[in-house]
Amino acid sequence: MSVAEGNGDLGVKEISGGDTSKATFPSVIRKDEKCKWVIDTDGDPELTEVLGDSLHLLWQYGFPQTPNWYPRLSHGFHYYLAGMQATTAAKLLEVLPGEKLLDPFVGGGCVAIEGMRAGRRTYGADLSPLAVFITKYHTWRPTPDQISAYVAITQEIQDTVPHEKAPGGQAADWRHPIWATLTTAIAERAVDVDEELRGALWFTLSATLERARKFGKKRSKVVPIALFGRTARHYMNDIQALIDTVPEGVHQPQIVRCDARELQLAEEDLVDAVLTSPPYPAVYDYLSTARQIRSRSPPNIAEVSSGMHFDSTVVPEGRVWPEGWHEGEIGARKAMRRDPTSFQESWQCDTEAWMLAMKNNMKVGARAVINIGDGDDSFICALQSIKTASNVVGLKYIASATIRSREDIASKKRVEHAILLEK
Known part of the structure; x- marks a missing residue:
């Protein structure tokens, strides 16, 4: 077991791992008296250096x-609760060879x-309708x-909807007449386009509403249609950058709404690698957040939706949501609060x-990296939990890195791990 220290003093070296983006990676310097965290490692130094660097990032x-x-x-374009740092994911791919890559908790x-970006054929799944929609x-x-068509439609909407401010308390509320006018303008144009494009329009509206919420006390300055226009332009810029970056011939990711405990790929789709960040124990409520975000968008757009579970679901008037929105979440904070003894x-x-x-x-010989954090006050050590489970299911533990705040730091962060396993 080795221990290294971390700080913000970064050099730069070229990205490795088959990436064609010409981006650069920081060379992590961990020995400095001003560091705020330490990284414990266990396993082959060549592997643990990558795992440790990913946590530093x-x-x-x-x-x-x-x-x-x-x-x-497009990282972080639409708000999503928690998620993996992009550079962390890219760094971890260095210890995950092969063509096919799976994330069973796809999140954002x-x-x-x-x-x-790395030229992999990717597969993803998530229980949350919001996660699948955003991904x-x-x-x-x-x-x-x-x-x-997207550019023309969003510009036409901007030319049609009045450029008026929404009152401060309603700056992010679709019920306000200005937002309702915008919603109607989208729905009218969604009728005559394909389902993918329909979904992109509602995705843009949802992202716009989430951005409006972030204005806080300045919400009175929000002009909904202007914010929608900026969001649409930002989105297409990001998507064009993605198109330009992904190597030619790379398949579109296959993303499904599915419980990770029940996910079953076809024999020909078995993967060479898994990279995932599963729920942390009793830290978040992902489905509750998904319901909140869905309820902040127009309640019934099913007839002009993408056909996906997120926008085709009609928001209920009461608290009883349809199937897929409230059951089966792993490690939910609410579950621990309801019954701490059995959690x-x-x-x-x-x-x-x-x-x-x-x-x-996974194929025989495939590897998996799990990025996970402990529960509050470390009442569950996620590293030990994963190692115990790997023994039970027959996966081989290879190496790990753990990042934790220095003992003398008053405001400590949650302990997090990067764990490498092999089939």
Whole structure:
């Protein structure tokens, strides 16, 4: 077991791992008296250096931002609760060889984007309708005709909807007449376009509403249609950058809404590598967040939707949501609050179940990296949980790195791990 220290003093070296983007990676310097964290490693030094560097990048840059030296592409375009740092994912691909890459907890699509950039054929799944919807449109590579149609439609909408401010308390509320007018303008134009383009329009509206919420006390200055126009231009710029970056011939990611414990790829789709960041124990409520974001968009656009679960679902008037929006979440904070005594047992059973499914979707010799953090106050050590589950399901533990705040730092961050396994 070795220990290294981390700080923000970064040199620069070229990215490795088959990437064609010409981006650069920081060379991590960990020995400095001003460091705020330490990285513990276990395993082959060549492997643990990569694992440790990936965690350093995670803590140095956070989420969803990307460093100014790294291509942003569509990372973090639409708000998503937590997620992997783009440079962390790219760094971890260095220890994951092969063509086919799976993320069974796809979240906002970071691994899918970075897999595409590296020329991989990517597969993703998530229980959350929001995660699948966001990943679909974070990784969308529209045809030239679709791009032209999107630009024309969004410009026509900007020319049609009045440029009026919404009152401060309603600056991010679709019920306000200005937002309702914008919604109607989108719906009218969505009738005559393909489902992918329909989804892109509603995705843009959802991203616009989430951005409006971030104005806080300055919401009274929000002009909904102007914000929609900026969001649409930003989106197409990001998507065009993605198209330009992904190597020619790379398949579009295959993303499905599925419980990771039940995910089963076809025999010909078994993967060479898995890179994923599963839920942390009792830290987040992903489905609750998905319901909140869906309820902030127009409640019934099913007839002009993309056909995906997110925008085709009619928001209920009460608290009873349809299937797929409230059950089956692994490690939810609310579950721990409801029944703390049984949470740990349920957590371990669920961990073993999704790791068994993951193993069954891997080729013999395939490797997996799991990026995960501990529960609050480390009441569950995620590293030990993963190692125990790997023994149960028959995966070989190879190496790990753990990042933690220095003991004398008053405001400590959550302990996080990068764990390398092999089938």
